[in-house]
Amino acid sequence: MNKEERVKYLKDKIQELNDRIDQITYDRGENPLDEDIQEDEVHYNELDELGRDLSGFEQELREIEYNEEEEFRREELRNLIHREGYIIRDKESTSDLLSRLEHAQEIGKLLSNKQTLTPLTLGIYGNWGEGKSTFLGLIENELGNINKKIEDDREEEIKYNKTHVVRFDASEYNDQDKIWYSMLSRLFAKYEEEVGSLAKVKYGLYMLKKSFNENKLNYIINFSLLALFLIWIFVYSKDKSILEVITENDVIINILGLVSTFTVATNIVLPIIKKLKFLTKPMSDNLISQLKYPDYKDLLGTREKVKENLEVLIRAWTKRSGDKIVILVDELDRCSEETIVEFFEALQLFLPVESIIHVIAINEETVCFALANNNFHYFDKEFVPNSEKLAFGKNYLEKYITIPYYLPYENSYKQYINHLLSDNSSNDYFRVFTEVEKEILIKIIIDISENQHITPREMKKIINLLLLSKERIININKKKEKGIIVKFEEHLSWFLLKYFYPDTSNQVINYLKKYYRYNKYKKFKEISSNLLYSKGFNENPKAEQVKKLFEYIEELRVDYILISNKISETLIVTKK
Numbered sequence: 001m002n003k004e005e006r007v008k009y010l011k012d013k014i015q016e017l018n019d020r021i022d023q024i025t026y027d028r029g030e031n032p033l034d035e036d037i038q039e040d041e042v043h044y045n046e047l048d049e050l051g052r053d054l055s056g057f058e059q060e061l062r063e064i065e066y067n068e069e070e071e072f073r074r075e076e077l078r079n080l081i082h083r084e085g086y087i088i089r090d091k092e093s094t095s096d097l098l099s100r101l102e103h104a105q106e107i108g109k110l111l112s113n114k115q116t117l118t119p120l121t122l123g124i125y126g127n128w129g130e131g132k133s134t135f136l137g138l139i140e141n142e143l144g145n146i147n148k149k150i151e152d153d154r155e156e157e158i159k160y161n162k163t164h165v166v167r168f169d170a171s172e173y174n175d176q177d178k179i180w181y182s183m184l185s186r187l188f189a190k191y192e193e194e195v196g197s198l199a200k201v202k203y204g205l206y207m208l209k210k211s212f213n214e215n216k217l218n219y220i221i222n223f224s225l226l227a228l229f230l231i232w233i234f235v236y237s238k239d240k241s242i243l244e245v246i247t248e249n250d251v252i253i254n255i256l257g258l259v260s261t262f263t264v265a266t267n268i269v270l271p272i273i274k275k276l277k278f279l280t281k282p283m284s285d286n287l288i289s290q291l292k293y294p295d296y297k298d299l300l301g302t303r304e305k306v307k308e309n310l311e312v313l314i315r316a317w318t319k320r321s322g323d324k325i326v327i328l329v330d331e332l333d334r335c336s337e338e339t340i341v342e343f344f345e346a347l348q349l350f351l352p353v354e355s356i357i358h359v360i361a362i363n364e365e366t367v368c369f370a371l372a373n374n375n376f377h378y379f380d381k382e383f384v385p386n387s388e389k390l391a392f393g394k395n396y397l398e399k400y401i402t403i404p405y406y407l408p409y410e411n412s413y414k415q416y417i418n419h420l421l422s423d424n425s426s427n428d429y430f431r432v433f434t435e436v437e438k439e440i441l442i443k444i445i446i447d448i449s450e451n452q453h454i455t456p457r458e459m460k461k462i463i464n465l466l467l468l469s470k471e472r473i474i475n476i477n478k479k480k481e482k483g484i485i486v487k488f489e490e491h492l493s494w495f496l497l498k499y500f501y502p503d504t505s506n507q508v509i510n511y512l513k514k515y516y517r518y519n520k521y522k523k524f525k526e527i528s529s530n531l532l533y534s535k536g537f538n539e540n541p542k543a544e545q546v547k548k549l550f551e552y553i554e555e556l557r558v559d560y561i562l563i564s565n566k567i568s569e570t571l572i573v574t575k576k
Contacts, residue, residue, distance in 0.1 A: 062521035073485035108142030112160040126407035129457025132361035171331035229260035333363035337370035368393020493552035494564040525554035
């Protein structure tokens with residue numbers, strides 16, 4: 001009997017046995033009051049024997065189908081194009097992949113609107129990996145677009161202010177002794193970048209004007225002495241030797257000449273030389289050299305020095321045009337708790353200054369805990385619950401954040417996933433995931449996101465882990481001359497179940513291992529009903545959520561699941 005004949009024979013026997021079992025079950029159901037115990041026992045023994053025979057035939061048929069499937073899979077493997085993977089970097093994107101562009105445009109227009117008064121602080125709230133940096137980038141792009149429209153359209157110029165955007169990465173200055181002048185230094189660097197060679201001159205003129213207004217008497221005295229110096233040089237000392245100057249001029253005139261010479265040298269000439277040296281360096285470097293003291297917080301006047309430089313800069317940059325300065329602060333929640341607190345203390349210098357708008361990206365929980373932990377004297381007990389710390393932090397932030405804005409969540413990720421897995425190449429070799437694999441991934445992620453939030457950063461992490469999995473599967477399959485061949489789309493389905501529901505996946509694996517001898521060659525759908533009613537499964541609070549994902553693995557055979565699980569265990573740290 002060849003294989004085809006044997007398969008037909010097995011299917012016929014299985015059908016025959018099933019028919020007989022159904023008939024006996026039906027007959028017993030039709031006569032529920034039959035009290036013939038002996039006849040009932042005969043039916044029971046017959047059903048038991050039929051069940052054993054049926055199980056044996058089904059097992060043999062599954063084994064044949066399994067072997068045929070392996071041969072088919074091996075042929076597929078031989079024809080498979082190997083698409084090597086690459087790691088996706090976790091960096092800010094310049095594209096709107098999370099349907100947030102409209103939100104950024106709305107914010108940009110409100111910030112630029114001439115009716116929006118400054119100073120103003122907007123907080124962009126979101127979890128780690130939520131895409132806050134990318135969102136700040138979208139706001140920056142929108143402000144740039146508005147600036148271009150202002151140049152070309154008179155109506156836009158009437159409606160909007162021009163904005164000067166300054167990006168400040170707080171994590172680059174994770175040192176509380178630098179945070180104040182680091183922010184101011186970044187402003188000076190941006191100012192000089194935009195204004196160019198005239199930046200120092202323009203700023204210097206405003207500083208001179210401010211200095212003159214504050215020290216008019218000193219300027220009058222210095223200019224008077226300068227006049228005396230010029231008179232002494234060009235009237236009383238012209239064409240005369242030193243001896244003639246001493247002998248021919250009155251003592252009073254010579255004394256005034258010497259005093260004026262010394263004053264001009266120290267108060268005018270030397271400062272000019274220093275200014276010329278100042279012009280050879282970037283303004284931001286000079287600023288740091290002016291402000292960087294060993295213990296500047298203990299030195300009187302340092303805060304006033306920072307405020308003075310800031311106010312003069314803003315006047316030089318925006319006074320005539322009425323422009324706004326938008327400071328985009330990123331990565332604050334990556335700083336130490338001390339730096340976070342120091343940052344908000346530094347804001348006290350910046351917040352009262354007109355023309356400045358702060359847009360600060362914040363992980364609210366992290367910042368709130370930092371503020372609470374560094375203000376422990378406000379609490380009257382040793383142990384403070386997290387809920388109280390959060391409440392304190394939120395109240396603290398309200399003093400600084402004019403408008404809190406919470407990033408909208410993305411539940412689909414279809415566009416985002418397609419972008420991450422595509423490099424716009426026309427060559428199939430570089431498309432690491434096939435369209436089928438991407439479709440499965442997107443469907444499962446959409447189902448999972450109905451019950452739990454996935455951040456953009458976590459989505460990148462998942463895809464990178466899947467890329468590593470794919471490489472592992474390809475290498476494992478290549479080495480096998482015989483044995484189980486696992487397809488990546490099958491592994492993908494199991495991997496996601498294990499990643500998001502580790503407890504439930506462990507229950508599945510324990511069940512499969514415990515009853516492996518009875519379920520070998522079976523598909524998951526053939527045993528899932530027994531698993532669902534196994535001890536402790538439905539006690540899992542996430543049991544209902546995970547049942548939906550069983551649809552994606554119902555065609556997987558037990559062996560495929562066990563191998564896929566072994567591969568997954570090398571990449572997944574248990575996720576609670």
